[in-house]
Amino acid sequence: MEYIDGCVLAVPTKNKAAYIKHATEAAKLFKKHGAIRLVECWGDDVPEGKLTSFPMAVQCKNDETVVLSWIIWPSRDARDSGMKNVMEEWQSNVDDNPMPFDGARMIFGGFQVVLDE
Template identity: 55%
Template sequence: MSYIDGFVIAVPTANKQAFIDHANKADSVFKELGATRVLECWGDDVPNGKLTDFRRAVQATEDETVVFSWIEWPDKATRDAAMKRMEELMKTDERFSAEKNPMPFDGKRLIFGGFAPVVEL
């Protein structure tokens, strides 16, 4: 069964194209390291909740859009090996260079986690 890394990010709405450009460069590394699928989804219908919601989870402001992303891996072992390799690449690969591919969002408000599917249809 597959393994999923999920992410929620607040991205300044004005940075949409910069985010897409950044993701195209950085996400290609995940595919090279064994990811079967990477999706970056720009918020379109993200309602405010009564107790909590996606916007509050990442402290999104009025001029930001919530992005929901995930990476599908064939299994947790492939993901764990890829993440270990990512630590090394973050220091050397220009796709992660702050100068050549700056993050167009506040990475401190990005939330993420790894998930083992329990139902897959």
């Protein structure tokens, strides 16, 4: 069964084009190392909550937009191996594709698929 890496982050709204460029380059790297598909979603209707919300989770500021993204891998093993290789390659080329957002506020995790209708 496929394995999913998901993340939520806050991107300065003025950096939308830079983020899309960054994500496009990152997608090539992830796919090179085994990812099946990457999906990037720019927030359009993401309400602020009273107790919890996407904006609260990433400390989204007034001039930022919430982004939801996920990477589909063929398996957990493929993800573990691929992600290790991605991180090694990324570190050696970090200046080539700088993150146009505050990575410290990104939340992420790996997920087993339990239903796919």
